[in-house]
Amino acid sequence: MKSFDYQRAETVEQATTVAAGKNASFIAGGTNLLDLMKLEVLSPDVVVDINRLDLNAIEQTDDGGLRIGALVPNSKLAADARVRQHYAVLSRALLSGASGQLRNKATTGGNLLQRTRCYYFYDTASPCNKRSPGTGCSALQGQNRLHAIIGASEHCIATHPSDMAVAMQALRATVEIEQTDGHRRQVPLQDFYCLPGTTPQRENQLESGELITAVHLPAPVEDSYQAYRKVRDRASYAFALTSVAAVTQIRSGTFSHVGLSFGGIAPRPWRDTEVEAMLLGQTPSRQLFEKAADRLLEEAQGHGGNDFKIPLLKRTLVAVLSEAANFGGDA
Amino acid sequence: MQTLNLQVNGETHELSVDVRTTLLDALRQHLHLNGTKKGCDHGQCGACTVLVNGKRINSCLTLAVMHDGDEITTIEGLGGSDTLSPMQKAFVKHDGFQCGYCTPGQICSATAMLDEIKEGWPSYVSVSLVGEPELTSDEIAERMSGNLCRCSAYPNIVDAIIEVGDKS
Ligand SMILES: Cc1cc2nc3c(=O)[nH]c(=O)nc-3n(C[C@H](O)[C@H](O)[C@H](O)COP(=O)(O)OP(=O)(O)OC[C@H]3O[C@@H](n4cnc5c(N)ncnc54)[C@H](O)[C@@H]3O)c2cc1C
Numbered sequence: 088m089k090s091f092d093y094q095r096a097e098t099v100e101q102a103t104t105v106a107a108g109k110n111a112s113f114i115a116g117g118t119n120l121l122d123l124m125k126l127e128v129l130s131p132d133v134v135v136d137i138n139r140l141d142l143n144a145i146e147q148t149d150d151g152g153l154r155i156g157a158l159v160p161n162s163k164l165a166a167d168a169r170v171r172q173h174y175a176v177l178s179r180a181l182l183s184g185a186s187g188q189l190r191n192k193a194t195t196g197g198n199l200l201q202r203t204r205c206y207y208f209y210d211t212a213s214p215c216n217k218r219s220p221g222t223g224c225s226a227l228q229g230q231n232r233l234h235a236i237i238g239a240s241e242h243c244i245a246t247h248p249s250d251m252a253v254a255m256q257a258l259r260a261t262v263e264i265e266q267t268d269g270h271r272r273q274v275p276l277q278d279f280y281c282l283p284g285t286t287p288q289r290e291n292q293l294e295s296g297e298l299i300t301a302v303h304l305p306a307p308v309e310d311s312y313q314a315y316r317k318v319r320d321r322a323s324y325a326f327a328l329t330s331v332a333a334v335t336q337i338r339s340g341t342f343s344h345v346g347l348s349f350g351g352i353a354p355r356p357w358r359d360t361e362v363e364a365m366l367l368g369q370t371p372s373r374q375l376f377e378k379a380a381d382r383l384l385e386e387a388q389g390h391g392g393n394d395f396k397i398p399l400l401k402r403t404l405v406a407v408l409s410e411a412a413n414f415g416g417d418a
Numbered sequence: 419m420q421t422l423n424l425q426v427n428g429e430t431h432e433l434s435v436d437v438r439t440t441l442l443d444a445l446r447q448h449l450h451l452n453g454t455k456k457g458c459d460h461g462q463c464g465a466c467t468v469l470v471n472g473k474r475i476n477s478c479l480t481l482a483v484m485h486d487g488d489e490i491t492t493i494e495g496l497g498g499s500d501t502l503s504p505m506q507k508a509f510v511k512h513d514g515f516q517c518g519y520c521t522p523g524q525i526c527s528a529t530a531m532l533d534e535i536k537e538g539w540p541s542y543v544s545v546s547l548v549g550e551p552e553l554t555s556d557e558i559a560e561r562m563s564g565n566l567c568r569c570s571a572y573p574n575i576v577d578a579i580i581e582v583g584d585k586s
Pocket residue numbers: 112113114115116117118119120121122137157183184185186189192193194195196197198199200201248249250251297298299300324325326327460461462
């Protein structure tokens with residue numbers, strides 16, 4: 088690990104001021120940043136410790152939703168009574184990720200900003216456009232089992248690894264950001280991440296020095312079916328090959344709410360509003376689900392090692408929607 | 419270099435460390451508490467599990483300087499040869515290890531994991547997110563999946579944990 092200047096921030100303003108304009112990283116849980124710093128994939132000059140900031144609360148908002156502080160640990164969020172009761176998809180997604188020890192350290196902000204698990208991104212001896220722009224993408228012709236089938240570009244086919252972000256997107260969350268001018272803005276999660284295009288090194292809307300302060304969830308969807316279905320190489324402690332987060336509601340026999348989000352298949356948690364629109368107002372049927380899955384996968388493209396994800400995602404989505412159609416009790 | 423205070427197993431230590439020092443290296447190299455093991459150094463094996471303010475974490479993926487003032491419990495703090503904790507005794511009784519390298523991490527993790535269950539924390543395999551968690555072997559396997567055992571002593575580890583969990 089390269090040495091760095093360690094700064095402990097006592098206030099949000101101090102954190103953004105210290106970091107702005109520098110090769111600086113905030114450190115929250117450290118479970119992703121330190122992993123990458125040990126390998127010298129990342130070598131910030133300044134590490135700003137944000138753990139003493141007052142961003143550790145889960146609060147009810149005026150519109151009946153929740154405001155989740157950026158430093159709330161993943162384990163605390165998954166175990167929160169309100170989240171378990173009203174946002175079950177989020178609890179399940181968090182609990183499907185990493186391990187008990189990691190979830191105690193991993194934070195809401197850090198989880199959103201964790202980097203891809205692409206093997207070549209981690210291996211500083213390999214070309215990688217995300218790590219060293221302009222060097223090429225080793226995964227295109229190499230090992231790409233974990234990689235994207237949707238939303239990728241010829242410059243990068245990495246996936247975003249977070250489970251939590253997939254569930255939050257199905258819940259239509261927004262990200263609260265402290266700007267370096269002291270103002271805060273909110274960005275819908277579905278607009279927060281960038282697609283790789285020609286600049287895979289840029290992953291989200293944050294500018295230098297900007298700090299995530301919270302994630303907002305809207306009021307819960309009443310009587311909803313909520314599920315997070317994660318398919319992976321082993322039963323626990325593994326990243327998603329594909330995952331589906333669903334928040335659906337059926338009234339008078341037709342879908343009256345459809346929130347779907349997909350993990351493990353794209354450079355960001357994936358949402359397809361056309362697929363949601365196809366289902367909304369319709370009577371659930373297997374035929375409808377297959378049509379929706381085909382629409383979702385219309386432009387999907389495998390790269391050899393990840394071709395299996397195309398049929399796998401179709402089956403996963405059809406399975407989840409079939410369960411949603413039969414849903415009666417609590418989640 | 420940076421100075422900090424750690425409360426380790428009930429004793430206060432003032433340390434002066436390079437900012438890059440992980441909590442794991444501070445425990446092993448500065449405080450010579452070698453019970454906590456380094457397996458992968460990347461959060462993948464659980465051998466370095468310790469309790470920070472009562473919660474289990476991987477000490478390899480956190481910096482010592484981030485823990486100024488925190489209370490740390492290592493395997494040495496749970497019990498010694500003559501003062502074994504219930505979990506340590508159960509591991510001996512059920513033969514919950516072979517080479518023993520993963521064992522300090524397993525025991526720290528299991529001890530804190532039972533507290534999580536007492537607090538009602540659900541797991542990914544819990545049938546209901548809102549009911550009381552049950553102490554089944556599936557639940558234990560899921561909740562302990564962050565602790566790998568290269569000798570694969572898993573069945574005996576699960577037996578040891580169930581015994582302690584049932585008693586408390
Ligand atoms: C072995 C292993 C298995 C894992 N398995 C899974 C899995 O199955 N599913 C899954 O989803 N994840 C998994 N993870 C990843 C884990 O969820 C992340 O490491 C964790 O969520 C990161 O959170 P953190 O607080 O530790 O972030 P840090 O490491 O502290 O930070 C990560 C990044 O976010 C930035 N940052 C942190 N907080 C803020 C903020 N408030 N504002 C702006 N920037 C910020 C940091 O500068 C850094 O760039 C796994 C990790 C490991 C090591």
